[in-house]
Amino acid sequence: MPMLVEHTQTRKLRLGPVLFVLAGSTTCCLFFLGNWAVGSPGYRQPSALRYDTPAELFLWLGYTAFAAVLFAILYNLRKILPVKPIALAFLLFCGGHAARHYLEEHVAAYPDSWLDTAMSIFEGALAVVTACCLPLYYRRISSILERASISVRDEARLSAAMESTLVSIFMCDTVRDRSGAIVDFVFVFANPTAEKMIGLSREHLVGKRLSEINPHVYRDGRLELYRKVVETGEPWVFDTETRILNAGTGRESSFVRIHISKLGDGALVTCLDVTAERLSTQSLKRSLAYNKAIVASSSFTIIITEPDGTISSVNPAGQIMLGYSEEELVGRNIIVLHDQNELTEIAQRYTEEFGETVPPDSSVLRVRLAHGLEEEREWTYLCRNNLRIPVQVNVNTIEDERGSVIAYMASSYDLTDRKQTDQYIYHIAHHDPLTGLPGRSLLRDSIETAIEVNARTRSQFAVLIFDLDQFKRINDSLGHDTGDLVLREVALRLRSTSRNSDTVARFGDQFVVILNGLADRSEAEITARKLRDSFAPPISADGHQIVISASVGISIYPETSSADELLKHADIALDHGKMQGRNGLAVFTPDLGKKLLEKLHLETALRKAIANNELFLVYQPQISLTDHTLVGVEALMRWRRPGIGLVLPSVFIPIAEESGLITDIGAWCLETACRDIAQLQREVGYELSVAVNLSPNQVHGVHFQQTIERALSVSGLSPSSLEVEITEGLLMRDSEETLQILEGIQALGVTTAIDDFGTGFSNMSYITRFKVDRLKIDRSFVSKCLTDANSLAVTTAIIALAHSLNMEVIAEGVETVDQATMLRDLECDSAQGYLYSKPLTLADVSAFTRTLHEFGANGADRSKWMYQPRNQPHVS
Missing domain, CATH: 3.30.450.20 (PAS domain)
Incomplete structure (x- = not known):
């Protein structure tokens, strides 16, 4: 590896010591040898610079070498050694020596003078001084060389470091x-x-x-x-x-x-x-800028605090929510934004949870983080102007590269809107949106609360259920908007009439009132009547004056001890009150509960009766009042319950209608009646009609017409032989829909009849619109027409009306010859009743038909046979 720098002085110091030692030792030897020779006996100073003797030669060579060495050393070491003393001594020596030679050449008396002796001594002293200084310079030079060697090593190391x-x-x-x-x-x-x-x-x-x-x-x-x-x-x-x-x-x-x-x-x-x-710095700056922008633009409130809870930064969203500027909050402890009572409560909870004392200060916000858990909970921020805002706060740590916590970041958002929304959702979920009254779930909670309170005070309270009589007619005739207005008015009257301690609720078309603090049962009945009487004033709606009434059912605590049973028993009492007619009122008693239980058992048994073929049909003959021939039969349903016996239709038909079983029972009845009469027609050889009573629920069923078509198809009965009977009330209700249903039935060729005509509110316009084939006079008129002028007048009017509209008339419940004679005189077309026969089984109807046909075939008067006393097989 090449060296970085090779210093000039260092190179010179490597050669200097050698030259110095060699030159110095040689010069000293020559100098002392020359001076010894010059000072020896017999030596004479030459007159010029000559080398006549070896001593002179040695002396001058010494001078020359000494001068050259000194010059070289002084020149090379001029920057690192103090050469001035030795240079001065050398120059003085050279000057003295030159002066001495000059004096020797030009002054004749000089060699023997004192001056020559002094110059010799002076030159010798200078030589001695110069020679003595040489060891001192050598020591200095050695020290420099040692330092230079160290410098060379350091330079090598530095060079290696710089290279790598x-x-x-x-x-x-x-x-x-x-x-x-x-x-x-x-x-x-x-x-x-x-x-x-x-x-x-x-x-x-x-x-x-x-x-x-x-x-x-x-x-x-x-x-x-x-x-x-x-x-x-x-x-x-x-x-x-x-x-x-x-x-x-x-x-x-x-x-x-x-x-x-x-x-x-x-x-x-x-x-x-x-x-x-x-x-990396740019990336860090960008990240910091991004983070700052995110924090600044965040819709969440972000508060940065020091480890001791001192606020160091608040973003703009936080300043807007809290109502404080950043300058107002920075430097203050974050507990100024917290409710002290809330901090104390949470601190006590954390003290119990972690088994260590948690002071009610900013430590509460970071104690879970210290245990490695998340800190997120709902708090209340205290804002400017004493405004309290519910917030959801999430606290996180900010750590340095070593993992030490240097700050905490609390991000939060305002829960005010969410709480209002939750309250609204809770209100909607637990209150009726139309009237604002509590709904079923809140009503149940109120009843359970009332049970707890009255259990402690040993007092009574009552649950009242109000059901508006015939409210459906208001919706159907005046529209649902009017119906909603009526419901709101009813809710208003119940709230205004009831006490502040009472609870008014609604679900469906029923209203429930909880009467608290009752003295006895009679107080509940009195209050119930008072509330019911508040409905009496007419309600003005869209120009109509609507008069409503309500039936009331009452259950009493502690006679009934659970919320579900109180509601159920009040509903049972309500049903019982409805049976008494409109505006009825009933209080639940154990007897009513027993009747309900029996009703439930009867419904369960009725469901099994359909599957077990316990139902059967009987037929009551219908006789022509003109020639006393059998023109048809009316199918009547019976139920023979195992272990109980015969159950009359007046008992189980209402249950079937309430439970929805009437649709299946009605379909079975239609198909069975059609099949039986088709068989009967084949046996007797001529056509007979069969009349089947239809329930309103059955008529308005989805597949009613298909049910009739199927019954006719599977039985093979002619449509003209089937007569369906509907009640007058059915015509009054859902008239347009009923009209379409009847027109569809008539299009099949099936005849129609109105049963129990005259017992309801008869509207002649309905009679003209529906164009039924037959009217049936109720037995209540027939039984009184001989003794009651009004009944006779009604009967006469019905017959005249029917004939004027090309309808046939049949009278029910004929039991005496006088009734039959009177009806024949009024030109009633046919009749049925115990005078002719009680309801018969299909086999007995076949025998009855053959007997009557054979009697008439012999030319005898059938009336004589029909009106004479005889024992007839029948089924009640």
């Missing part, structure tokens, strides 16, 4: 013009790192001028900078982006840190590639 360092090192000597001004610099050294950075080898670089390597050195001010460093001796450090020092790096440009310092009459230049550092 990652810093690029350049050494330049100045190039001066004739006036001594620096005009350029020449490279004298470059280490391997510099070679790689500059892309030139050391052999190619050394000896080149700076302007050759960088032609722009005159324009960019670099040369002036180098010149200033050399002239002033002040170093210069700067960072720059350069395109010169980038050969072989693959980068378009490099960032270097250049340090220029004076070195002799030149400059030492070190270059450190700081591109990675600069890029």
Whole structure:
């Protein structure tokens, strides 16, 4: 490895000691030998500088050698040794010697004078002094040589370090013009790192001028900078982006840190590639800028605190939410934003949780983080003007590169809107959106709360359920908007009439009131009537005066001890109240519960009855009042329950309608009746009609018409032989839909009849619109027409109305000959009842039909046979 610098003085010191020792020893020998010879007896001073004797030759050779050695040593060591004393002694010696020879040549008396003796002594003294000084100089020279050797070793180490360092090192000597001004610099050294950075080898670089390597050195001010460093001796450090020092790096440009310092009459230049550092710094600055921008633009409140809780930064969103500027908060502890009671509560909770005392200060916000857990919970921030804002706060640590916590960041967002939304959702979920009253779930909670309170106070409370009578008619006739208005008015009246301690709720079309603090059952009934009476004043809606009524069911605590049972028992009482008619009121009793239980058992048994074929049909003959012939039968359903016996339709049909079983039962009835009558027609040889009663729920079923079509298809019965009976109430309800259904049935060829005509609110316009085929006079009119003029008038009017509309009339419940005679005189078409026959099985109907047909075929009067007493097989 070539050496960096080989100092001139060091090279000279390597030769100096040898020359000094040899020359010094030789000179001393010659000098003393010459002086001894000169001072010996018989010696005579020559008249000129001659070498007549060997002594003279030795003397002059000594002088000459001594002079040459001294001159060489003094010249070479002039910068590192104090040569002035020995040089002065040498010059004095030479001057004295020259003066002595001059005196010898020009002064005849000189050799014997005292002056000659003095000059000899003076020269000898100078020689002795010079010789004595030589060891002192040798010691000084040895010390210098030792230091020079150490310097050489250090220089070798420095050279090795500079050769292996990652810093690029350049050494330049100045190039001066004739006036001594620096005009350029020449490279004298470059280490391997510099070679790689500059892309030139050391052999190619050394000896080149700076302007050759960088032609722009005159324009960019670099040369002036180098010149200033050399002239002033002040170093210069700067960072720059350069395109010169980038050969072989693959980068378009490099960032270097250049340090220029004076070195002799030149400059030492070190270059450190700081591109990675600069890029890292730029990346860090960009990241910090991004983070700052994100924090500044974040909609979340971000508060940075020192480890002791002192606020050091607040982002703009936090300043807006808190109402404080950053200057007002920085330097204050973050607990100024927290409710002290809240801090104390959480501190106590954390003390119990972690088993260590947690003070109610900012430590509460970081104790979970200290245990490696997340800190995220709901807090209350105290803002300007005593404004309290619920916030969700998440606290995170900010750590340095060693993992030490240097700060905490609390990010939070305002929960006010969410809480309002939650409250709204809770209100919607637990309250009726139309009336604002509590819904079912909140009502249940209120009942359970009332149970707890009244259990402690040993008092009573009641649950009242109000159901608006025939409310559906309001929706159907006046529209749902009007219905909603009525419901809101009812809710308003219940709230205004009830006490503040009572609870009013709604679910569906029913309203529930919880009456607290009752003395006894009678107080509940009195309050219930008072509330019900508040419905009496008409409700004005869209120009209509609507009068409503409500049925009420009441259950009492502690007679019933659970929330579910209180509601269920009140609902049972409500059903019982509805059976009493509109505006009914009933209080739950164990008997009502027993009836309900029986009803449930009956419904369960009825479901099984369909699958077990426990249902069957009986038929009541319908007789023509003109010729007393059998014109048809009415199908009546019966249920023979195993272990119980016969269950009448008046018992199980309402249950079937409430439970929805009537649809399946009605379909079975239609198909069975059609099949039986088709068989009966084949047996007797002529057509008979069969009348089947239809439930309103069955008529409005989705597949009702398909049910009729299927019954006719599987039985083979002619459509004209099937007569469907509907109630007058069905015509009054959903008239348009009912009209379409009846028209569809009639299009099949099936006849229609109105059952129990005259018992409801008869509207003649419905009769003309529906165009039914037959009217059936209810038994209530037939049984009283002989004794009650009004019943007779109604019966007469019905018959006349039907005939005027081309409808047939059949009377029900005919039990005496006088009733039959009266109906025949009023020109009623046919009749049915116990006078003719009780309901019969299909086999008995077949026998009855054959007997009646055979009696008439013999020319006898059928009326005589029909009206005479006889034992007829029948099924009640």
